[in-house]
Amino acid sequence: MNDSAALSGIEYLQGLIRDRTLSPMGAAMKMALVAVSDGRAEVEAFPSEKFYNQQRRIHGGYLATLLDTALGCAVQTKLAQNVGYGTIELKINYVRKLVAETGRLVCVGTVLHAGRTMLTAEAKVAGPDGKLYAHGTGTFLVYP
DSSP, rough: OGGGSOOOHHHHHHHHHHTTTTOOHHHTTTEEEEEEETTTEEEOOOOOOOBBBSSBOOHHHHHHHHHHHHHHHHHHOOOOOOOHHHHEEEEEEEOOOGGGGOOOOEEEEEEEEESSEEEEEEEEOOOSSSSSEEEEEEEEEEEO
């Protein structure tokens, strides 16, 4: 794994892709960072029945985590070394029910505004057929 203090945000994320790691939570939720570029991050996820709610659908928290991950990684691509961030607001729209049989999801996050102390981003979650399952926006505070 990379020493994050010596790398810019995008360099650190490129190392995670190379090492095929994301985070312990990402691993537990079958999510992986697959691509990054300036202001953009793509995360894939493989939902399963272990993430079902009481209605036998994927829990909304699963999609919220996927969106927050892609949004945050997109934001991190804009940050210099030794600069961190935190989510201060997350807005999600769920547009279609999600079940395990849906298969691979792709969530693409894109930075909309990169200020000195605050960034905003948007993300969309699509299934293998390109159908939209959720979309959202986030606001992120920058800190050293």
